Structure formats: structure tokens, C-alpha cells
Amino acid sequence: MKPRDMGTLFDECAARRSHTTVVLDRPFDIAPERGTTFTVPQLADLVEEAAGWLHAAGAREGERVAVVKRNHYDYDLLACAAIRLGAVPALLSGHLADDALELLLKRLEPAVLVTDRPMAAHHARRVLSLSHGDGHGDGHRNGYGDRDGGGRLVLDDVRGSRAPSPWLRHDDDPLVINHTSGTTGLPKLVVHTTSTLASRLARFESTRVPVIGTRRDDVVANASSYAHGRTFCWTASVFGLEPRKIVILSEPGSARNVLGVHRPTTVEALPSTYVRWQQLAASSHNPFRSVRLYVSSYDAMHPPAVRAMLNASKRKHPLWMQGWGQTETGPLTFRFLTRKAARRETTARFLGRPVPGRTRLRVVDPATFEDVPRGTPGLVLARTKARCAGYVGEQDRWQAKNSGPWWNTGDLAVRTRTGGVRLLDREVDAVPGFSCLEVEDVVEDRLPEVLECVVLGPAGRLPIPVLVTADGRLDHERWWAVAAGLPDLGLPRVLKWDEVPRTGTGKVRRLELLTRLVGNAETHGTGRWT
Structure with a gap:
């Protein structure tokens, strides 16, 4: 099924008598009493109910509904519910620091905020709290709280509220707002439309492609950060492909128990999650024995983690599919790795080739923006019809990253002789004379104890x-x-995993880490295109 309207996506799938079962590692935060197993019709009902809750809380067409909560897939269900009303969901990670969250909410000015963060309640006109036992203000079913949090509602105040008929929007109207990872500072609020996200990105993924496409007998596992745009696009495609089962993990640590019972045949996870799964993959509890396809996006994967996951599968020819892109553009390049290829792999920096017929790439001189020869480092520009429509509150910043039809990714790379992309670094993180990513690859490859x-x-x-x-x-x-055997480096700093500041997708917040270590975030890069 080709994705059409995200507000009624689950209704369309249910009408087709989808046989897919959805299994959760823990109950939804918006429906804790309903357990951990859902049919597609039950998800459709939950989305419609949630639309009623949002409407009762005051959400109307054209307004923004912000969501900030603990990580779980109900982010995407709430997004579909808001879209069903004609509202625009803005999904904010629960990992955001209070000061960053405050600034983003001020830019959004949401009509309704759905949250389990008490501090966030002061930054929206109307608040629907998910905190259990949270007191509320006036207690009226349709009470509209003011900006000081008065009249805050909880779910019990709005349960049973009837949703209006689905609202159909123009394909070029704002559909959803997601934020970038924020590794280099305050995240940007990225606006996508139905045209840029559902029609261009999800429709491409909805095609049944041999080997890498989702099959009807697949058990599809996903362990992601559900506030981010990748899973919303994934939702638009995977349910239409009707796998036998979809397993949702909200925490990496639930893999042993949940995937041990529901053995996946395909897995998509954050790069940081794959890193943390290496020990599990090598243990007697290994739940990845039946995996035929691994999917990774967001960041380049260092080779040891790729090898560990491919070796965990007992399939004859498991495959690793690596995608590279940005929240603003969707996937730009892709590549595949077999076990044999992964054994030879020494670097995560080769990101594959542009998606055929979908994206074009140029590598240019950062000063002149003139194309540089193959093999010469430069700034990566991308051309894709899936480019986002803007940044909330920072449209000048969005415009500065445009060069006609080309989008400035802010990444430094080399275009190989055969047209592939070899990533060097983010421009803001770059060190003259060598690639930080390359050094990271070598260290992780030669010191297995380094996660x-x-x-x-x-x-x-x-x-x-x-x-x-x-x-x-x-x-x-x-x-x-x-x-x-490496370029000149300073003394190493050794830390535990939880001592490193991270984004909701597990990426290292490099500038924050640098500030902690040396007292400031001054780098060699300009940061003009972050």
C-alpha cells in the first residue's frame, strides 16, 4: 500500500485486513492499561481516541501540538492523531535538557503540549499531562489552561472525547516537525510536508524490493528514538508492507528478553544501540540468530559493531544496509555489507553512493563553492525533492544552507573515482590534516575494550x-x-558510557563534551552550516 494520509494511515491498513501484530517492550505511556500486544485495528482505534483527547484539550487545524515525553513509539501515534485533526505535531525528545526544551517550545508556541515533564507545562497554552498522579487545575473536560500552567489536564480528563472527522490537508502544507540531533548545539526544528516526507521518502521505502524489502513473513524489530523523523517515515512505509510482526523497543536493554521471545528477521536500530548490543550478540542469549537484514541510519557505523551483529546471525548470507542522510533531507546515500565485506572493512567513512533517481551530490570548495576534483576533500551539497520546507523560528538559517536547488549538509567528504562518498568529518568538528572519524575507526578496531x-x-x-x-x-x-601509528594526539580521556553527554539518538554531543573537558567549545571549524 502506498502511504497517503498519515492521519488515517492505520485506518487504511486496518481496512485492508492487515495481519500484522505489534509487540512492545513496555506498555504505551498514553495507554498503560492496554498491555504490550496490539493489532493494527487496535492501533487505529487508539489513534482516533488520541485525536479526541487532543481535540478536547484544544488542538485545532493549523495549530501546533508539541509532544515531549519518555521514549516510546506512542510519539508517532500522537503525531498521527494530531495530523488527523489538521494540527501539526512537533515531536521533541525527552532527552532534551530543560534550557534547550524551553527555547524550542518558545519557538513553537504550541496550542497543546503533551508531556510527562513538569517544567515544560509553563510553555504552552494548554497542557495534557502524562505524569501519573499529576494534579490538574480546574478539572473541566474542555478547560483551556493559560501560559502559567493553570487548568492543566491529565488523560482522565479527556478520555471518551469524540474525535471530529479526519481533516485532509494540502500536500505542501506542514505535516510534522522533528528536531535534528543537536550534536553541535541547540537542535533545529525541521518542517516536513506530505510531499517531502510521505510522498517522496516513505513511498520509496514502501516498494517491495527483493532481499532488502520487508516481507509478509518478516518479524521487524525497531529500536530507535521515536521523537525523530526517521521512525515517522518508517511508520508510513512498514505498516503498508504488512509484516507478520513488528517489535518495538523503547530501551536497548529490553532486547534480551523481548527479542529472545520474538526473534526478529530484520532489525533497525540506532548506531549507539548496535554498539551496546555487541556483548549480547556474542552471548549465549543472542536473540539475533534469525536476522537476515540489519538497517542503520543517522550515523556512520564503526566496523567492529557491524561485524559483531552480522556474526550474530546464523543465516547463511545476512546483509547490513547502511543509510546516510539528515533530518532535513532523508536518506542521501546507501551501501550494503556482507560478512565477508565487513571483515575487510577498516573504516566507517565510506557511506556508499547516492540513492539512484532520488538524490544527487556535489563536493565543493568551502570558500568558493566551486566543484572540486574527485578525490579532493570538500563540502557536501545534496539535491533532493525530499528537502524539508524550513526551520521553525530560524528560516534565515535554513535559507543560508540553500544554494539554489542544493542543500549544504555541513559535512566534509571526498567523492571517490567511482562516485561513492567517503566522509571525513562535520565541518565544525574538523581538524586540519586528518579525519577524526578515521582515527576513531582505527582505535575501535584495534582496542576491542573501547566501546x-x-x-x-x-x-x-x-x-x-x-x-x-x-x-x-x-x-x-x-x-x-x-x-x-596515529597522527599526534593529546592525552586520552577515559570515560564510562553514561559519563558522555548524548542526544536522544545516542550521538555524542561533541561540543558539550569538549566544553566539559577544556572549558570552551572552540574548534578549528567555522560551524557556519550546522
């Missing part, structure tokens, strides 16, 4: 290697043996 290596480039001093290990310790003799 993650992050090379930071402070201005005026040697790059700092940050080494993440399970216990925050490292054999320094082993480190110096590896460092001897």
Missing part, C-alpha cells in the same frame, strides 16, 4: 581522544601501542 572513541579538535591544542569503556578504565600500554 566508542570520540576525537575532539579543540582550537590551539592537540586533538583529544575520548575513550569510552565499560568500567572507565584502560590499559595505557595498549593505548600507546595503538597511538604510535
Whole structure:
């Protein structure tokens, strides 16, 4: 089924008598009493009910409905419910710091805010609280709270409210707002329309492609950050393909128990989640034995994690599909890896080739914006019809990243002789003379005890290697043996996983980490296109 209206997507799938069962690792925060197993018709009913709740809370067509809560797939159900009303959902990660969340909510000025964060209640006209036992103001079913949080509603205040008929919007009207990861500062609020997201991105994924396409007998597992745009696009495609089962993980740690019972045949997860699953994949509890296809997006994957996951599968020819793109553009390049290819792989920097017929790439001189020869480092520009429609509250910033029909990704890369893309670094993170990502690859490949290596480039001093290990310790003799073959680096800093500041997608907040370590976030890059 080709995705059409996201507000009635689940209704359309239910009308087709979809046989898909959805299994959760924990109940939805918006329906904790309904358990962890759903049919598609039950999801359709929940979306319609949620539309009634939002309408009773005051959401109307053309207004924004912000959602900020604990990570779970009900983010996307609430988005569909808001779209059904003609409203525009704005999905904000529960991992955002209070100051960042406050600024983003001020830019959004949402009519309704759905949240489990008490501090957020002061930044919307009407608040629907998901906090259990949270007191509310006037208690009226249709009470409209003011900006100081008075009249805050909880779900019990709006349950049973009837949803109006679905609202159909123009394909070029705003459909959904997602934010970027925010590795280099305050996230941008990215606006997509039905044309840019559902029609261009999801429709491409909805095609039944041999080997990599979703099959009707698949058990599809997803472990993601559901506030981000990737899963909303995934929703628009995967339900139309009607796999046998969809397994949703809200936390990486639930994989052992949930995937041990519901063995997946395809898995999509955050790069940071794959890193954390390596130990599980190598254990006797390995739940990945039946996986035929792994999918990764957001970030480049360092080779050790790719090898570990492919080796965990007992299939004869499991496949790894790597996508690279941005919230603003969707996927720009893709590549595939087999076990044999992964064994030869020494770098995560090769990102594959542009999606045929969908995207075009140029590598240009950052100063002149003239094309550079193949093999020469430069700034990556992308051309795609899936480019977002703007940034909320920062349209000048969005316009500055446009060069006619081309979008400035802010990434430095090399275009290979055969047309592939070899990523070097984000421009803001770049260090003259070498690639931080390349050094990270080498360290992770040669020191298996390092879960993650992050090379930071402070201005005026040697790059700092940050080494993440399970216990925050490292054999320094082993480190110096590896460092001897690398470019000049400063003394390593060894940290535990939870000591590293991260985004909702698990990416390292490099500038924040740099500030913690040296007292400021000054780098060699300009940061003009972040």
C-alpha cells in the first residue's frame, strides 16, 4: 500500500485486513492499561481516541501540538492523531535538557503540549499531562489552561472525547516537525510536508524490493528514538508492507528478553544501540540468530559493531544496509555489507553512493563553492525533492544552507573515482590534516575494550581522544601501542558510557563534551552550516 494520509494511515491498513501484530517492550505511556500486544485495528482505534483527547484539550487545524515525553513509539501515534485533526505535531525528545526544551517550545508556541515533564507545562497554552498522579487545575473536560500552567489536564480528563472527522490537508502544507540531533548545539526544528516526507521518502521505502524489502513473513524489530523523523517515515512505509510482526523497543536493554521471545528477521536500530548490543550478540542469549537484514541510519557505523551483529546471525548470507542522510533531507546515500565485506572493512567513512533517481551530490570548495576534483576533500551539497520546507523560528538559517536547488549538509567528504562518498568529518568538528572519524575507526578496531572513541579538535591544542569503556578504565600500554601509528594526539580521556553527554539518538554531543573537558567549545571549524 502506498502511504497517503498519515492521519488515517492505520485506518487504511486496518481496512485492508492487515495481519500484522505489534509487540512492545513496555506498555504505551498514553495507554498503560492496554498491555504490550496490539493489532493494527487496535492501533487505529487508539489513534482516533488520541485525536479526541487532543481535540478536547484544544488542538485545532493549523495549530501546533508539541509532544515531549519518555521514549516510546506512542510519539508517532500522537503525531498521527494530531495530523488527523489538521494540527501539526512537533515531536521533541525527552532527552532534551530543560534550557534547550524551553527555547524550542518558545519557538513553537504550541496550542497543546503533551508531556510527562513538569517544567515544560509553563510553555504552552494548554497542557495534557502524562505524569501519573499529576494534579490538574480546574478539572473541566474542555478547560483551556493559560501560559502559567493553570487548568492543566491529565488523560482522565479527556478520555471518551469524540474525535471530529479526519481533516485532509494540502500536500505542501506542514505535516510534522522533528528536531535534528543537536550534536553541535541547540537542535533545529525541521518542517516536513506530505510531499517531502510521505510522498517522496516513505513511498520509496514502501516498494517491495527483493532481499532488502520487508516481507509478509518478516518479524521487524525497531529500536530507535521515536521523537525523530526517521521512525515517522518508517511508520508510513512498514505498516503498508504488512509484516507478520513488528517489535518495538523503547530501551536497548529490553532486547534480551523481548527479542529472545520474538526473534526478529530484520532489525533497525540506532548506531549507539548496535554498539551496546555487541556483548549480547556474542552471548549465549543472542536473540539475533534469525536476522537476515540489519538497517542503520543517522550515523556512520564503526566496523567492529557491524561485524559483531552480522556474526550474530546464523543465516547463511545476512546483509547490513547502511543509510546516510539528515533530518532535513532523508536518506542521501546507501551501501550494503556482507560478512565477508565487513571483515575487510577498516573504516566507517565510506557511506556508499547516492540513492539512484532520488538524490544527487556535489563536493565543493568551502570558500568558493566551486566543484572540486574527485578525490579532493570538500563540502557536501545534496539535491533532493525530499528537502524539508524550513526551520521553525530560524528560516534565515535554513535559507543560508540553500544554494539554489542544493542543500549544504555541513559535512566534509571526498567523492571517490567511482562516485561513492567517503566522509571525513562535520565541518565544525574538523581538524586540519586528518579525519577524526578515521582515527576513531582505527582505535575501535584495534582496542576491542573501547566501546566508542570520540576525537575532539579543540582550537590551539592537540586533538583529544575520548575513550569510552565499560568500567572507565584502560590499559595505557595498549593505548600507546595503538597511538604510535596515529597522527599526534593529546592525552586520552577515559570515560564510562553514561559519563558522555548524548542526544536522544545516542550521538555524542561533541561540543558539550569538549566544553566539559577544556572549558570552551572552540574548534578549528567555522560551524557556519550546522
